[in-house]
Amino acid sequence: IKILVWNCRGIGNTATVRELKQLLVANDFKIVFLCETKVHSNKFSYIRSGCRMDGCLAINAIGKSGGLVMMW
Template sequence: MALLAWNVRGLGNKDTVRALKNICFKHKNDIVFLSETKQKRRYLEKIRMRMKMDNAFYVDPVGIAGGLALWWSNDVKLSVLAHDKNFVDTAISINGGDEWFGTFIYAPSYDVEKQDFWERLGTLRGDVNAKWCIMGIRT
């Protein structure tokens, strides 16, 4: 299984889209998480289809800041459990294997928001003793 997490800092640049396409085709990613897309889902859907990713979940940017995109192949069974502007929390199994949790993060950069974010993240699994992968950008 191949996972990609990338703070793309905007997908409006053709060179960034080309680099993303090259990475996805070279590594045959099963799951792609993009943070700071700065784009609405309509534009991101066009790119996703070019990347030949089967499924998607988006958190739209606020104005021209932020934005999250989570793409995955049909080999992945993925359910979104919770989300906000800084994370997408999921339950995942691949090719019928054991279920695990994946939380894809784009942590806030402002100190005033950081503590609340990390506290919320810490409560996602509660007392559940399960496999959990957290990936993304921590500031």
């Protein structure tokens, strides 16, 4: 199983989401763990579907710090 763990330092930027999608296509990761997402968990359904992942567990950032997400 290929797993990606990435301190993305904010996933709200479209360039970061685009880079994540490119990583997933190039490497066929089955599990993705992102830390320091800096966004509210309700944004991850959009990101998850764009990355073609089936499941998602997200923990909200507090203000503009923190935030975790695991997608599979």
